[in-house]
Amino acid sequence: MNPIRSRFARLAWSLGPLLGLVVVALVFGAIEYKVATGEGRTPQFFTPESLQVVLNHASLVGVAALGMTLIIIAGGIDLSAGTAIALTATSIAWLYRDGFDGMSGWRDTSPLLATLALSVVAIAGGLLTGCLCGLVNGALISLLRLVPFIVTLGTMTAFQGIGRTISGETPVRAYGKVPDLVASLQKPYPDPGWLMVSPGVWILIILAILVALVLRYTVFGRHVFAIGSNEATARLCGINVIRTRILVYTLAGAFIGVAGLYQFTVLGGEGDPVSGLGLELKVIAAVVIGGGSLSGGRGSVLGTLSGACIITVIQHGCVLIGVPDHYQDILIGLIIIAAVTIDQLRTRIGTN
Amino acid sequence: MDSPSEPRHAPPGNLLGMSGISKRFGATQALDDVSFELAAGRVMALIGENGAGKSTLMKVLSGACTSDSGSMQVAGTTYRPTGPQSARDAGIAMIYQELNLAPDLSVEDNIMLGQEDHRRGLLARHLQRPRVRKVLERLGHPELQPETPVHELSVAARQLVEIARALVGQARVIVFDEPTSSLAGADVDRLFDVIGRLRDDGIGIVYISHFLEEVRSLCDDYTVLRDGHVAGSGTLTNTTEADIVAMMVGRRVEELFPTVPHTIGDPVLELQSLTGRNTPQQIDLVLRRGEILGVAGLVGAGRTELLRCLFGLDPVVSGTVQVAGLVKRPSPDTMIRSGLALVSEDRKDEGLAQDRSLADNITYSRLDLYTRFGWLNLNRRHDAVNRCMAGLEIKAVSPEQPVSELSGGNQQKVALARVLHQDADVLLLDEPTRGIDVGTKAEVYRLIGEQAAAGKAVLFVSSYTPELLAVCDRIAVLARGRLHDVRPAADWSEESLIQCAIGSEAAVS
Numbered sequence: 060m061n062p063i064r065s066r067f068a069r070l071a072w073s074l075g076p077l078l079g080l081v082v083v084a085l086v087f088g089a090i091e092y093k094v095a096t097g098e099g100r101t102p103q104f105f106t107p108e109s110l111q112v113v114l115n116h117a118s119l120v121g122v123a124a125l126g127m128t129l130i131i132i133a134g135g136i137d138l139s140a141g142t143a144i145a146l147t148a149t150s151i152a153w154l155y156r157d158g159f160d161g162m163s164g165w166r167d168t169s170p171l172l173a174t175l176a177l178s179v180v181a182i183a184g185g186l187l188t189g190c191l192c193g194l195v196n197g198a199l200i201s202l203l204r205l206v207p208f209i210v211t212l213g214t215m216t217a218f219q220g221i222g223r224t225i226s227g228e229t230p231v232r233a234y235g236k237v238p239d240l241v242a243s244l245q246k247p248y249p250d251p252g253w254l255m256v257s258p259g260v261w262i263l264i265i266l267a268i269l270v271a272l273v274l275r276y277t278v279f280g281r282h283v284f285a286i287g288s289n290e291a292t293a294r295l296c297g298i299n300v301i302r303t304r305i306l307v308y309t310l311a312g313a314f315i316g317v318a319g320l321y322q323f324t325v326l327g328g329e330g331d332p333v334s335g336l337g338l339e340l341k342v343i344a345a346v347v348i349g350g351g352s353l354s355g356g357r358g359s360v361l362g363t364l365s366g367a368c369i370i371t372v373i374q375h376g377c378v379l380i381g382v383p384d385h386y387q388d389i390l391i392g393l394i395i396i397a398a399v400t401i402d403q404l405r406t407r408i409g410t411n
Numbered sequence: 412m413d414s415p416s417e418p419r420h421a422p423p424g425n426l427l428g429m430s431g432i433s434k435r436f437g438a439t440q441a442l443d444d445v446s447f448e449l450a451a452g453r454v455m456a457l458i459g460e461n462g463a464g465k466s467t468l469m470k471v472l473s474g475a476c477t478s479d480s481g482s483m484q485v486a487g488t489t490y491r492p493t494g495p496q497s498a499r500d501a502g503i504a505m506i507y508q509e510l511n512l513a514p515d516l517s518v519e520d521n522i523m524l525g526q527e528d529h530r531r532g533l534l535a536r537h538l539q540r541p542r543v544r545k546v547l548e549r550l551g552h553p554e555l556q557p558e559t560p561v562h563e564l565s566v567a568a569r570q571l572v573e574i575a576r577a578l579v580g581q582a583r584v585i586v587f588d589e590p591t592s593s594l595a596g597a598d599v600d601r602l603f604d605v606i607g608r609l610r611d612d613g614i615g616i617v618y619i620s621h622f623l624e625e626v627r628s629l630c631d632d633y634t635v636l637r638d639g640h641v642a643g644s645g646t647l648t649n650t651t652e653a654d655i656v657a658m659m660v661g662r663r664v665e666e667l668f669p670t671v672p673h674t675i676g677d678p679v680l681e682l683q684s685l686t687g688r689n690t691p692q693q694i695d696l697v698l699r700r701g702e703i704l705g706v707a708g709l710v711g712a713g714r715t716e717l718l719r720c721l722f723g724l725d726p727v728v729s730g731t732v733q734v735a736g737l738v739k740r741p742s743p744d745t746m747i748r749s750g751l752a753l754v755s756e757d758r759k760d761e762g763l764a765q766d767r768s769l770a771d772n773i774t775y776s777r778l779d780l781y782t783r784f785g786w787l788n789l790n791r792r793h794d795a796v797n798r799c800m801a802g803l804e805i806k807a808v809s810p811e812q813p814v815s816e817l818s819g820g821n822q823q824k825v826a827l828a829r830v831l832h833q834d835a836d837v838l839l840l841d842e843p844t845r846g847i848d849v850g851t852k853a854e855v856y857r858l859i860g861e862q863a864a865a866g867k868a869v870l871f872v873s874s875y876t877p878e879l880l881a882v883c884d885r886i887a888v889l890a891r892g893r894l895h896d897v898r899p900a901a902d903w904s905e906e907s908l909i910q911c912a913i914g915s916e917a918a919v920s
Contacts, residue, residue: 276789277786284764284767285764289764291755291760291761292763292764295724297747356764
């Protein structure tokens with residue numbers, strides 16, 4: 060194989076999903092421009108507001124997809140991501156609601172400290188719930204030697220059931236009990252204007268850089284790739300496959316926790332245990348569109364974020380153009396299939 | 412397959428003719444102007460080392476891949492397969508090493524798979540059953556019951572099912588690919604009997620095998636491939652075994668097995684009645700520094716399992732493993748830290764993570780050399796990997812190139828590079844020369860010698876007896892998971908090794 064071409068091809072491939080995002084954005088921008096000018100409106104697609112909305116909207120799926128990227132690179136899958144997000148959102152809401160009522164005395168004496176403590180407890184509780192969900196998945200898969208698909212199919216239903224149990228069958232509402240700083244996480248137009256995008260987006264960017272660094276520059280990151288690429292080789296090289304896999308799922312659980320917090324604020328301070336169903340498919344789709352391989356060993360942070368943005372750009376673009384909801388679904392479905400087809404073609408060309 | 416030259420027609424009486432077949436994979440010329448002819452009612456041996464082009468030639472024949480040039484005729488008519496189905500239509504059947512059966516289906520369903528008797532889609536069992544029985548009778552095995560699920564059968568019986576399937580499909584040419592590699596003595600005789608019957612029925616047989624004795628007792632003609640060329644062909648009665656080996660190897664034997672002088676020191680690895688789940692059984696063995704200990708035995712004798720068990724990849728049921736005098740509880744992690752390293756026999760599925768880079772594959776077992784608090788120093792690793800690559804003359808673009816883009820020989824060098832990079836005291840090498848060319852083999856032997864000279868101990872498992880005899884200090888023979896004999900290599904001959912391996916199998920069974 061021609062070495063220069065091969066290196067170039069590898070670089071091009073790693074940027075492929077990003078290019079895909081640019082193409083999708085340009086196509087929708089052009090169509091929206093045409094439609095809007097035709098109807099005498101001002102085109103809205105290429106505006107700062109539009110960017111703010113898209114990025115903010117992508118951040119929820121994006122942050123959960125960071126964890127899913129780790130799982131998929133390690134050769135796994137997590138179908139329970141959606142209901143786990145809902146479960147963490149519910150527990151955050153529950154902690155805020157009951158915590159707020161519980162510390163009414165303290166709130167009178169030192170309101171600032173009480174609010175701070177309440178938020179720390181609620182958010183830490185949410186992250187912990189997420190980690191716990193991941194730990195359960197990872198432990199079941201590793202210790203019982205079950206297929207990730209089956210285990211997480213089971214926990215998907217179970218997590219929703221647990222959520223409904225804590226919530227007592229109704230959404231847990233913590234309206235007015237959440238400090239503004241937390242409540243504004245997912246406000247597309249941030250309050251201090253210099254932030255430019257919502258705090259949720261900034262958190263996503265920081266976490267994404269962190270995950271990318273971990274994947275590239277840590278032993279753990281190499282082990283994740285090794286396990287997904289060839290588990291037998293990993294074992295041969297003395298890598299502790301069980302421990303690494305449990306760690307991967309637990310870490311992904313932490314990202315679920317962050318996504319749960321986003322979900323909680325998107326709903327305006329509410330935790331609804333049935334709100335997350337179907338979200339896992341968007342999360343998985345983001346990773347797959349971003350070049351992640353469900354057979355493991357491949358995936359990247361940049362790709363996943365591009366994948367998440369592609370999905371949101373399509374949704375946002377369709378709204379602006381006035382395309383009904385159900386056409387969006389068809390379009391996103393086709394994009395997933397197209398992304399995987401391109402991936403397959405590349406593998407086939409690579410082996411020939 | 413569009414050849415500019417006029418297709419040469421096979422002479423009358425020839426069942427199968429392949430002429431001028433060439434095939435290129437990337438940088439390797441797998442087949443170069445290969446011609447091959449087979450007459451009805453003859454058994455043709457196809458001989459050659461791994462990588463000589465035997466399997467590629469058979470893939471061209473079976474339509475699994477298309478040749479770049481050349482032409483083929485079956486019974487006088489041009490044959491241009493577009494896939495496995497057209498090979499079947501032309502009457503060409505393949506019996507592979509890994510049998511292609513559906514284990515949950517019955518003997519009858521497997522035999523008739525894809526060629527079922529039916530009326531408008533409804534299975535016509537009453538038509539099928541007699542055909543199946545007739546074919547089994549023709550093979551001399553009427554005792555096989557059509558209703559038996561295939562997973563209940565022995566390997567030998569499964570092979571019969573495959574042959575029966577070929578016969579029902581009106582096969583005129585049957586290719587056997589190393590059919591005895593997983594059979595025991597008596598089953599081999601029965602298979603030869605079946606092949607004799609097929610020959611007498613006028614079927615043309617291609618028989619691929621490594622075992623020259625086997626070829627001599629069964630086959631009529633031979634074709635030897637070497638590096639994608641035909642190195643020789645003819646009738647076996649006029650040819651000696653030495654001639655065939657010379658054709659296979661194509662160069663003088665002395666330079667094939669370079670040795671490095673080394674001295675044997677203290678024991679470093681001691682096994683006391685090591686027993687795994689099935690194999691190994693009660694193995695006692697001592698390996699010394701600077702020693703190369705060969706392990707011979709038939710397929711299934713438990714050689715690979717012995718290595719896996721002592722390395723902790725397979726569970727140890729009883730017995731102990733001592734490294735440098737200390738008892739260890741085998742697990743890959745502890746064993747690597749105790750100074751052991753293993754090269755897997757299965758480069759593709761276990762040995763290497765194919766889509767990862769050379770750098771990753773070489774350093775996976777010792778990433779800790781380049782880390783501080785879990786963070787990798789990629790520059791230092793890059794330099795170290797470059798040194799490894801230079802030392803072993805691995806041909807690759809850069810340490811970041813995926814292993815899958817390398818040739819088989821270079822991949823094997825990467826697997827060995829990991830073991831060297833690990834700087835292990837005990838090297839467990841499982842078929843380290845499988846599937847690599849003669850030149851690379853010689854490099855591997857020299858490497859093994861150098862490691863022994865540096866005071867490392869080597870446990871060298873191989874199915875290729877000549878290399879064991881040439882490279883090792885002592886050779887142990889395993890049969891049915893048990894250690895049968897350990898003697899200095901000088902006390903063994905190729906015959907006595909095989910005799911011991913086969914004889915012990917028969918004695919136990």
